[in-house]
């Protein structure tokens with residue numbers, strides 16, 4: 044009975060504060076405060092400061108601002124134009140043609156950027172005009188972009204996985220490697236869908252390019268060298284055991300600065316803007332994480348997560364049923380919340396449930412990333428929808444419909460993960476062992 | 480009745496945490512429900528590093544902490560982590576007995592009362608190669624997590640690398656680290672046999688986990704309930720010690736089953752390590768001053 | 783009044799610049815530690831210092847992030863209601879926000895005070911006196927509280943807040 048009352052109260056205060064527009068981080072602190080004042084006799088203020096200090100001065104967290112900074116620097120380089128030049132000659136002849144450059148560019152850029160919005164803006168600002176000029180169906184251009192950009196969250200580096208790893212205290216390096224194959228599989232599914240539509244759609248009537256000779260294609264591929272060099276350095280340093288995830292982020296920042304310098308796009312102004320932008324974005328996430336740490340503690344004192352986990356355990360759901368329940372739960376939550384807030388907000392309750400169900404927390408990280416990727420393209424709050432609205436002047440409804448097939452493919456991806464968990468778990472479990 | 484929250488740093492399935500839950504049950508029964516303790520294992524309430532301050536300042540009433548984590552604050556807290564000073568369960572029990580009066584005094588100044596303490600299994604050396612002498616250790620990348628382990632690396636000519644606990648198995652898998660000093664339990668939990676090949680039972684030291692209660696809370700407990708809690712604490716200490724011994728055996732077998740070479744260190748290695756232990760003991764005595772000397776003298780007198 | 787305005791804006795911006803410098807410090811510390819490891823040197827306490835820089839980078843940037851519209855909020859309701867109701871909602875949001883930020887700052891002050899009084903030291907290899915890095919919670923939390931109050935007063939007097947969103951989209955998601 045007390046538990047029901049507590050749940051109702053937490054939810055009421057949460058919706059009140061979030062719904063009326065209180066900043067997410069501060070709203071979480073407010074909910075935590077109310078919970079502790081009502082359900083415990085502990086000194087709330089001291090508890091709040093103790094946990095917020097512990098969570099915000101964490102070494103693991105330093106990967107976050109660094110990967111954001113790296114993305115901010117690359118956003119200001121010619122990286123995406125070069126990627127288009129290098130990739131398009133190879134992809135033009137595939138069924139589906141240059142729409143594949145959308146997906147492949149997003150996949151490649153995702154491997155140097157930690158966020159979906161950065162992937163979307165960087166690839167989109169270059170790909171949309173090029174594809175429109177070649178008369179590809181607008182809906183496919185917009186839809187694949189909205190969907191594929193979410194790979195920024197799955198393919199390492201990933202801000203969402205850093206936040207998840209810090210919240211549930213699992214290795215970020217492992218999570219990063221767990222994301223590699225699922226990201227590639229998802230990209231492959233998007234490309235399969237494009238090919239399928241190109242055969243069946245009547246609107247599919249792009250202007251055909253005059254083909255390049257093989258040697259021209261190879262020559263054009265030189266444009267891909269910078270981005271592949273950067274990927275090799277960042278992911279390779281982790282894989283070869285030269286660096287942890289945090290250190291790889293530092294290597295990435297330096298690599299991005301070198302690249303910008305070589306391309307002559309590094310000016311004092313662009314350096315300053317990238318640094319200030321990264322500082323503000325990471326402060327934004329840090330405030331949410333601080334609020335979430337306090338909320339997790341407050342819930343721990345009330346005993347709510349444990350009794351919920353016990354309650355779920357008593358229902359004797361199979362793992363599959365539990366995952367289906369969580370899938371629906373996150374899809375609904377994802378309509379209203381951004382992915383990072385959704386992760387930190389729910390983990391206090393979901394983590395004990397998932398652990399007691401015997402689900403691998405590394406695998407579950409990838410599961411969560413797929414579902415919050417969906418949240419990026421579901422209305423009314425979908426980050427990629429907003430970004431595309433700003434870039435294309437289409438209405439939200441149009442963009443949402445264009446992205447709907449991508450949403451369906453991501454749901455399918457959830458089942459792929461459930462049926463073939465090795466897609467996520469094989470790489471982190473089989474990393475190179477031994478020195479040398 | 481009263482409700483106490485008890486944060487514990489290690490996972491719910493760890494023997495320390497299971498012992499804590501039994502202690503909590505014993506207290507609930509012994510005080511006829513006057514005091515109910517909720518155990519929050521796995522750092523789910525406060526992380527290990529924050530637990531002592533949380534008890535001190537009354538954020539929680541009771542909790543568990545590896546006190547040697549606080550040796551920067553007071554060298555006395557590190558008495559149980561001086562390498563090769565008391566290298567067995569029996570010796571370590573004597574050392575603990577010698578240190579207890581001083582510890583109680585230091586803790587009282589910090590508004591804390593110790594209820595019971597349970598040792599971890601003895602700390603041994605993990606390597607990714609066979610090691611027969613201190614010279615063999617030179618140049619190995621050694622995971623250090625505090626001042627004492629960094630010093631141990633320095634004295635043995637190893638390269639200390641700092642790895643956070645969460646990144647441990649990954650660091651070994653990728654070769655960021657090649658060696659560590661830890662109990663068999665850590666290696667077993669982290670399945671280090673995937674990357675490491677040798678475990679040497681050098682029994683370097685046996686660090687203790689302490690269950691402490693806030694003094695303001697403790698003062699308000701009735702004498703009858705105090706007696707009940709103290710007797711539960713004594714039972715928990717005995718039960719924990721036995722669990723630690725059993726677990727030592729269990730994890731040694733587990734490491735061997737995982738494919739590691741598990742066994743005592745050779746005489747050449749041991750004598751080299753004992754020399755280093757003597758150096759570190761004298762260094763610790765310098766830091767811990769008279770209090771440290773009193774503890775070591777008391778311990779030696781019991782031998 | 784104009785002087786107060788200038789002083790406040792200077793404080794928000796200066797703290798933002800300090801936060802950016804802390805970000806550079808994080809980068810330098812991590813690179814230094816990596817190089818130390820590769821060359822067999824020891825850099826004691828590097829992860830701890832990087833952690834302190836992380837806290838400083840966050841807390842010093844909170845206020846300027848607020849003024850630049852970087853902090854996320856759910857604005858469906860705010861955008862849907864009448865101007866009159868929106869005015870009331872904004873007062874509510876800034877009041878709640880300011881109250882939480884002041885509450886935090888007050889307790890952060892006492893937290894740091896006791897760390898200073900007890901000379902509490904870090905448990906890491908840095909063994910730093912903890913009140914020094916912990917002070918960023920008081921300064922940064924205080925600045926955030928001031929910025930929220932500043933905006934609240936602005937809403938009350940002028941009808942709207944002073945938050946101006948950047949044209950470049952947030953790269954957080």
Ligand code: NA
Nearest residue numbers: 153156195200
């Ligand atoms: Na990424």
Ligand code: NA
Nearest residue numbers: 377418421424
């Ligand atoms: Na959404």
